[in-house]
Amino acid sequence: MAASPSDFLQSFWWTAQGEELAAASTQPYACLAISATDAERVSAGQALFNTPALLGGQAAKAGLNCASCHVNGRNNPHFFVKGLSGHPGTADVTTAFFSMARANAVQDPVKIPDLTQPGKISRALGDPALERFIRTLVVDEFSGKEPSAATLSALAAYVRAIAPCPEDRLQKRSVGDQITLIAAAVQGAQDIQNRNDRATLHLLVRAIRHQLGLIHERYNGSRLTQQRQALLYSSRALEPLEDQDDLAQITPALLDWHRNFEETLVPKLLPAERHSLYATRHLGTALKRRSTGGH
Secondary structure, eight states: OOOOSSSSOGGGGGBOTTOHHHHHHEEEOOOBOOOGGGHHHHHHHHHHHTOGGGTOHHHHHHTOOHHHHSGGGSOOTTBOOBTTBSSTTEEOSSOTTTOSSSOOSSOOOEEOOOTTSOOSSOOOTTOTHHHHHHHHIIIIITOOOOOOHHHHHHHHHHHHHBOOOSSOOEEEOOHHHHHHHHHHHHHHHHHHHHTTOHHHHHHHHHHHHHHHHHHHHHSOSGGGHHHHHHHHHHHHHHGGGGGOOOHHHHHHHHHHHHHHIIIIIHHHHHHHGGGSTTSHHHHHHHHHHHHHTOO
């Protein structure tokens, strides 16, 4: 389970000062256009889109993933990293901080695009341009490991499925976000298992552990000690699967783990959410204490 690189929430490292409450408590709605035959692949892509393990390098160390810039496939108007952003909502994609391959020694941040809108890269089915583009982002822009064909296929399927929402409005962040992404990783693992791709299955396991870590950092305080300890045990139970060589064992083990997670841990997390940093009131209080140096 990944530790936060910040002294509070992991995401504050790339959040503009003064915008922490808005960024950590609200998000755009997620709207996906998914065909029944592609649901598992899109789920795998969604889980991979939300894990730092995909990018590797400095991005992974900081906890950054694709969704850090593209929240639910949209943009992130609160994104800001000193030296990498001009103003909130922009990022320099040609910086040596993440990769020497794209470095141009010029600070030239650009506006983070909304993936619901058409871009320069074709997303047409059967056109491999999107897969090639995603591969370039992972390997050249972020110095990530060479993604497998199954990883690229899943990510492309997710990006192609991102659609505009009928109403352009925000929703509250909740522990349900992480629970949903964990379920997506488990569902997606079944498609990846059929593709005999061990590396991508390992990435999905890491994606689940990352989401558990995000819950863990929000469930702080003495009254949530039981939930935090249960999250730690649950994450540690997945650790052996990150290096499991027997492909046939990974997905069945994940399904068993997820069944136990849904039956025993989720019922403990949901009622306690109101005491966690998912609750805007508690988050706001904690931010005030942090800004004044209080405890």
